Each structure stands twice: as structure tokens, then as C-alpha cells.
Amino acid sequence: MTKQIQPIRGMNDVLPSEIGVWQYLESSAREILAAYGYEEIRVPIVEHTDLFKRAIGEFTDVVEKEMYTFTDQGGDSLTLRPEATAGIVRAVISNGLLRGSRLKLWCAGPMFRHERPQKGRYRQFNQIDVEAIGFAGPDVDAELIALTARLWKKLGIERVRLQINSLGTPESRRVYREHLVNYFRQHESRLDADSRRRLESNPLRILDSKNPEMREIVAGAPLLTEHLDPESRAHFDTLCVMLRDVGVEFEVNPRLVRGLDYYTRTVFEWITDALGAQDAVCSGGRYDGLIAQLGGEPTPAIGFAMGVERVVELLVQAGRAPARQAPDVYVVVSGELATKQGVVLTERLRDALPHRRIELNLGGGNFKTQFRRADRSGARLALIIGDDELGRGMVALKPLREESGQSECPIAEVASRIEAMLADGRR
């Protein structure tokens, strides 16, 4: 035996037994996005490293230590995308799609971050990413959030709640940041090691500390919401009113800070208590400055990313994982002639009943074996093709999920007979 090759840490296979939930989530999302007028865009998984550095921020954890970066044969530094927005914005600019037009786009696929894996966090993970470009809001903010609420409802997910906040403009945030740093400096002796580090790198994150000992200091800190510029204040107030008007419940969390540098004004996050330490299921916000920062016309925009693995886990926990698709008919063959005819008759059956799942027994096996396979497959009907029956121009049909016995029918009528039996036994 040669040595087996191991899978890469933090990268998972989605097996056929699990794929049903994924498809359920994807098709539900696809449907709702289409209903809101969003169009799919597909962009590369690899981009120039500089794109992410400029978009996400040079000194964020994602860029500093979590990117899969490599040099290609031409000597360029490339990176596997750690998030989707940067690539989508780049594509919009590269293809000249801006020019005053307004875009509603979505994109789904894998992202890559070199982190230590844990529950709900993997090195290759999937996101459904939605972006509305060219809208200043707050109406689009409200609609986008309503879209996500509608998706949870459609999926039957209840263990999520919405938190929102406003980060204001870059200017007001900078002013606030100074207030915050001043405040924490006064209490520096009481800060834990992580928080002291953040004082330099990202003071806003101290507000988000999970250390209970930090709670008191954090509680006394100045709030971002108290330092918003008037326009951001109005924007946020209107958003809150709109959300109430459409019946989306939310909490304002003045300590909600996003990790990526590009966010401005509205930020939101759907969180759950069902996934251990990883509580964010879907989050995003407004990034009014990013497009200009990447070389496009200054254009306001908002977007969010949904963690597919996390939502899949919520669906599984909620018992919303669809059952594996079983065949409608399993074709059992007996005898040399019947084995040959089995292929032909099954193909004809597929012509006649294209919407039915028909599984032909392949690779031989005696009757007992074939029936066992038929049973395990979950098929509702067994179609029996034997040399005896063929000699008389007949085949046999046996229901596998009910008591009623086996019956014969002429080959010419088999399609309509199967259809009748399947329709008959329906729930």
C-alpha cells in the first residue's frame, strides 16, 4: 500500500450525503436574490496581492497573517481571495460597469484564510456575497437587510438575531478613535494584554473584547454613536425607522465594529448562539470609500457576506436538512437476455419519464442482492425484467414501500403503469 495523501488542514469535502442542505441553501438564496433584482457575477478566486492589501487594509489580521499568498511563474505576487468584495469591485472597475450605473450583484464561492480551524471556521470556506453598488442609502441598506431576514424566514432559521450600528464617515471615526484612545490610555494599567496591543492596531476592537474583566472599562468608554457626524446620524436614524416599518427586528449595538477597514456608516451582523464561539452568520456594511480607493469613480456601496458552512450547520441543527434523493424506480434484471434488454428498456423509460429518477442495477448480482440494493436505494418501485417475462412480452412491477403485491404488465405499457403507481402512492 502506498502512502495516502492527506487532505489539507481546514479544507473539507462536502460529501453526497451532505450536499442536500447546501443545494437547499443555494437554491433558496438564488431565488430570493433574483426576486430582489440581483444578478450573479463570477470572478476569479485569485487576484493580485495588492488588491486585498489596499481594500482590506494593510494592518488587519486578514492581510497580515491569514492570506494564502504565492508567487506565480511570472514573478507576480498573487493571493487566494480571503473575501469577495475586493474582487467584485475590481471586476466592476475593470469592466467599466460603473459609469453612473447602479449594480446589484451577488457571487458565491470559496474564500481562503490561513487560520487555526475550529467549529464553524475553516481555511477554505464558502460565502454568498451580495453587493449593491451606486446607491447611497439608507433605503438600500434597509432593503438589503430585509432580504437577509426574508432568507432566514424562507429557510426556517430562527436562532439568529440582528445587530446594527453606524461607523460614521472616516472623518468622524478618526475623531472618535482619538477620544477612545485617550480614554483607554487613562486606564491603561487595567487593560489586558490583548487590549493593549489593540490600542495601537485597532482600538475600536477593544470594545468587542470577550474578556469579562474588560467589561467595566469598556462600559465607561465613549460611544461611537455619540460622535457621529450629523449626516451619518440621520442616515442611521432613517435606516432604523425603515427597518421597524418593514417589521425587521434589530438591536443597536454601539460596540459592533467590523474587522475590515473599508466599512463606513451602516454595519450589521446576524449572530447566533448555536455555533459555539463563531457567532457571526452573515454580516456586512456600507463601504462608500472603497471604490474610489481602488481607482474607480467615487461610488457609494453596501454589501454583506454570508458564511455558508455556518448557515448549513444552523439548518442541520434546525432539522431542515432535506433527505437524500431516492430513486423512483430500481430496475432489477435476471438472465443474460434481460441484462441486455435492461439497458435498452431503461433508456426508453427515461425517454418516456424524463422527470423520474430511474436506477438500473449495474454490475450483476443475483436476485437477492439486486433486491437488497433496490431496498437500500430507497426506491419506491422495483421494475423486474426477467427472461421468463420477456419471453411473454411482459415485465413485473413490485412496490417496495407498501404491502401490495407484485404485478405484471406488457412492456409497451410499462411507462404509463409506473407513472400511475407512483402517482397513486403519493403521500
Add this chain to the structure above:
RNA sequence: GUGGACGUAGCUCAGCUGGUAGAGCCCCGGGUUGUGAUCCCGGCUGUCGUGGGUUCGAGUCCCAUCGUCCACCCCA
């Protein structure tokens, strides 16, 4: 990057204080020669994660390494 727990057949796991491995499920065959899910009988599978060390002897002790899980950091 840091910390803790764990790695025994395809899967779930047992294996006491060291004496060269077991159960259930799955899979395959059989129980009158063409009929499943129950029942009965039989059968297959493991370099006990990997590499060293201690020992007459290690799945069982020690070290290292890889991997999994959970948490920190950070994030979807």
C-alpha cells in the same frame, strides 16, 4: 501564532495496573435452484496516526512529529 482534549477495522467504539488486538454497524456469501428491509449461520478488512526511545516484551510508558476537535486571537 497560543492553550486544552483526543488519534485502535470503512463507521461508532472496547482493550484493566505493559505480554504481539476485539464488539456492533456496514459489506460479501448461504438458509431448496427468480424476490428486499426482520431472523439464523458463515466470511472479509487493521503496518493500534507516524518516527524514535525505555523494556525480554508496548495499542498500553516517555519524546518528537502529523492530524482532528474545542477555545484564545481574528472573522463569515
